[in-house]
Amino acid sequence: MNIEQEFSEKVQEHLQALTASMKPVLKELIGYDYPKEVVSLEFEIFADGFTQGFPVRAFFMDSNDSEYFVYINGEAQYPSPVEPELLKIEYVYPYELEEKYTNQDEDFDPWSIAINELIQWFSECWREMGGESFQLKANIAPHDNDQAYNLVDSKWEER
Known part of the structure; x- marks a missing residue:
């Protein structure tokens, strides 16, 4: 087994341990x-977040592709039943896991592997919770990426 596969399996194990909390x-x-102003949920993945909390953050977008807030007593609040950070955890996996593989190969790219595993895991959890019948748009993508994974239609799209 090469180190990409090995790292990928370790990331999967760590993500699986979060399934019961994420669902x-x-x-x-x-x-x-x-x-009615919210037309899309955009989940952004921040690569440094794997070893520092949870790397996904939810954004509630309007038809102008701007983040939408509800104002209560003049204070901006998210139009959401949950915090945009989704999970309050110390990390998905410890920094030492990344370090182990980057020390073996200086060109090793843990983030693209971790991001791919996370999108696959997140979309599975989404589907299992009934996400294919979600009435708005919903995507997940690495931060500042020109492609996003459409969670409702289960496919990659340009954005």
């Missing part, structure tokens, strides 16, 4: 009655 969060997001 209820996604179920709430999928079942929530959003303000």
Whole structure:
């Protein structure tokens, strides 16, 4: 087994351990009655987040592709039943795991492997919680990427 496969399997193990925590969060997001201004949920993945918390953040977007907020007593709040950070955890996997593989091969790219595994895992959790019947658009993608994975239609798209 090469180090990419080995690292990939380790990331999968760490993500699987988060499934029980992630599913209820996604179920709430999928079942929530959003303000009419919200047309899309955009989940952005921040690569440094794997070893520092949870790398995915939810954005609630309007038809102008701007982040939408609800104002309550003059204070901006997210139009969401859950926090945009989704999970409050120390890390998906410890920094030492990345370090082990980058020390073996200086060209090793842990983030693209981790991001691919995360998108696959996240979309599975999304589908299992009924996400294919979600009435708005929903995508997940690495931060500042020109392609996004459409969670409702289960396919990659330009954005």
